[in-house]
């Protein structure tokens with residue numbers, strides 16, 4: 170008795186060898202019928218005896234090909250057909266479509282074995298890939314995802330590659346970037362003026378140059394890296410100098426997991442991340458005796474490691490035989506270079522040599538960055554390997570939404586039907602080059618999704634470039650979303666929470682509904698609206714954003730405030746190094762509120778107290794002192810400082826008592842690690858009190874923790890530890906807690922507001 174079933178599978182199932190896998194299962198189970206890609210995934214019409222169909226379904230629900238992931242599998246009975254075999258039919262591209270382009274995938278074990286097998290035709294071939302691995306998103310130029318719509322279109326497959334591509338049972342069946350040395354892209358090593366350097370093997374020559382301490386710009390998957398010998402203090406210092414990058418840590422690529430273990434402590438989840446197809450940079454605890462130049466991450470116990478994710482990287486690392494600094498190939502705050510000419514033009518003062526190739530990068534994608542925080546994987550920068558994977562949302566978007574994001578570490582989000590698509594990391598939207606890159610990325614994503622947004626969401630800040638972009642869009646419906654509300658909504662989206670929730674949103678700064686800078690906020694939020702129930706008492710910051718680098722100004726504002734204008738500045742070592750006239754000027758600015766906007770970011774407290782206790786007057790990048798202050802903490806410290814809480818109306822946390830107590834501890838010669846531990850404990854205790862106040866008004870709702878401060882592992886752990894006995898607590902996972910995740914929240918808020926759900 171032959172029966173029929175139509176099986177629909179959604180998830181990452183296109184361009185990852187899913188249909189050939191289905192074909193093999195069907196053949197093995199004696200199932201006839203067909204499989205095809207459709208607009209939202211894969212549809213299978215299966216015909217066979219009932220037990221065979223059951224077995225087939227069970228296997229479809231089991232382990233899938235390495236790069237695939239199934240979000241949803243449904244089936245229904247259909248009339249039996251008289252089919253005698255199983256086949257793969259061409260894509261059905263009619264109708265609206267979900268994105269069919271998968272993220273880029275790290276080299277699979279089979280391809281790797283071929284690249285290192287002298288007998289294989291792809292021996293040492295840097296562009297080897299198959300259905301399970303290789304470039305995807307970064308080479309796509311259109312949809313449907315097919316060779317002519319990629320930058321591989323200029324290479325025509327040789328007979329042997331074509332046979333692999335067309336054979337259902339081959340690992341390279343429909344692998345769009347399939348190539349071999351005879352027909353595919355090739356490498357060249359050049360000088361900074363573009364002349365070919367050395368003769369013979371470019372990878373071997375590049376490895377030798379790196380050994381000699383030179384800096385090599387390397388064209389990778391989503392853009393250029395700048396590489397140098399990670400074991401050489403001279404080389405690393407030279408790269409820092411040429412890149413004008415004072416202390417921001419460099420990421421390090423290591424040849425293998427074993428090599429990574431010589432540098433950092435790696436637990437099970439961290440190992441899984443390092444070896445995953447996404448191959449992100451994983452922030453790890455560095456070992457004391459790690460064979461790395463200290464200049465890689467000065468005064469920082471963490472190190473960002475990643476494994477090679479293309480054959481080019483594998484070959485280079487194997488030749489070089491040690492860890493390499495691999496940092497974004499960009500100048501100052503511009504986007505990473507991704508074209509050969511662009512790299513030669515922009516990086517010629519930094520790199521000595523250029524390892525180039527002729528497979529174009531269509532869309533830029535920086536390396537993603539992840540960290541395991543309190544046992545939970547948290548994506549801090551979601552880019553290569555993750556983009557453009559759909560984020561499922563609990564309630565389908567009413568109309569397509571484009572959310573423009575914020576300013577720093579920005580990206581955008583397009584919401585359509587039941588999915589949200591975050592773009593690749595753009596960086597800080599503060600210069601023309603970033604802005605152009607942002608516009609292009611939005612255009613391309615709209616094209617990939619064949620979507621015309623009808624609702625435009627943007628940050629409430631009137632001066633952000635993303636807001637100006639939103640203003641210039643032709644669509645009529647625009648929704649301004651408060652920054653911290655968007656953070657909270659992004660955490661809600663990640664966990665499918667409809668609200669209301671109690672949202673704890675801690676970050677550096679975000680524009681408030683009252684026009685002041687918010688940054689330590691406890692909200693009761695639904696998607697459409699929110700009520701602000703708790704905050705930090707604001708402090709006037711002389712010079713505004715200038716204080717983000719000159720953190721001594723924040724420290725000064727805190728002590729001035731804590732001692733009502735007569736602080737014991739002479740007793741504080743930090744201020745001894747700063748000219749008296751400058752201190753007085755800044756105090757006058759703050760007192761007179763001259764160019765001294767009010768700020769209340771929790772991140773600013775980390776900056777200010779960190780500056781005070783660590784004696785650091787300046788940060789070379791935003792958040793540097795805050796991070797140092799976080800990492801200084803003794804995690805076993807149990808003490809805490811006093812604080813005050815004003816409970817009338819908006820609950821307002823006053824940390825002046827903490828500032829005074831910190832100064833007493835400092836004067837008593839207490840260790841920075843103890844003071845930092847107590848500081849963290851205090852913020853956590855105060856947070857619990859703010860959350861309890863919100864719960865007393867709004868009920869014991871689920872709590873979401875969001876905002877850049879939750880990249881701080883200790884703070885997150887402390888707050889979760891205190892809240893969990895009383896509340897259901899949610900943290901970020903695949904969506905960054907910082908501003909890189911904010912566009913997702915904006916999209917959901919705008920959808921709810923556009924439906925008229927707001928108060």
Ligand code: ZN
Nearest residue numbers: 277280299302
């Ligand atoms: Zn492969």
Ligand code: ZN
Nearest residue numbers: 327330349352
């Ligand atoms: Zn070929």
Ligand code: FE
Nearest residue numbers: 676678679908
């Ligand atoms: Fe923020």
